[in-house]
């Protein structure tokens with residue numbers, strides 16, 4: 001069975017990705033801290049296929065914790081790494097410049113630097129998978145709001161725009177080893193928790209070509225497609241119902 005890592009996998013889109021990819025991969029799942037949702041997901045997947053799932057916990061803003069995570073993940077070939085975890089928080093443009101710089105640093109650390117760091121650390125395992133089976137890939141979950149800014153979420157949008165360049169740059173850098181690097185850029189598919197909604201559902205559906213919001217499963221389908229698209233690298237695949245048009 002092929003092996004995949006998914007970050008931020010305990011709930012929401014991450015958990016849907018885990019259910020979907022588990023059909024074809026044994027899973028190394030990451031979450032920030034142990035949660036009941038992680039246990040429930042473990043039991044569900046373990047029932048389908050025993051000993052096919054393993055949890056790892058790490059604060060992605062912490063460089064030491066990331067190094068520990070990479071060590072814990074071991075050295076076995078890794079066919080797919082999905083970077084789904086993200087920090088999504090409104091910017092506070094009324095805060096002091098120093099506070100805003102700190103906020104930008106944090107969102108970049110979680111959404112950009114941690115992905116860069118783990119891609120570099122996992123590169124030998126991905127290259128091993130290429131030697132074993134001919135293909136391995138990275139899929140980074142980005143956002144429609146990496147190509148135009150979400151009002152009130154400036155730092156988050158900056159991190160997503162930089163993520164698109166990370167994907168292209170790593171695709172170029174890792175390409176000769178056969179490691180592909182792509183992204184999925186969803187529109188809104190699930191409302192964020194604990195923050196004021198930046199847009200109403202009506203605003204979203206009216207500005208979406210297909211006339212409705214997407215589902216987490218739409219993101220999972222796109223990830224699964226990119227994981228098997230053997231001659232595709234360096235792209236960001238929109239999953240936004242045509243909202244960007």
Ligand SMILES: NC(=O)c1ccc[n+]([C@@H]2O[C@H](COP(=O)([O-])OP(=O)(O)OC[C@H]3O[C@@H](n4cnc5c(N)ncnc54)[C@H](OP(=O)(O)O)[C@@H]3O)[C@@H](O)[C@H]2O)c1
Nearest residue numbers: 008012013031032033059060084085086143186188189190
């Ligand atoms: N929701 C949408 O409609 C939408 C739209 C466009 C793009 N996206 C992107 O799709 C992905 C999944 O979306 P989502 O809404 O399901 O995401 P989410 O719930 O906001 O976050 C996913 C996971 O990221 C983990 N995480 C956050 N900060 C972390 C940190 N400092 N260290 C370690 N883990 C951390 C959390 O893990 P814990 O639970 O363990 O804390 C969380 O479960 C994200 O990359 C998001 O930006 C989502």
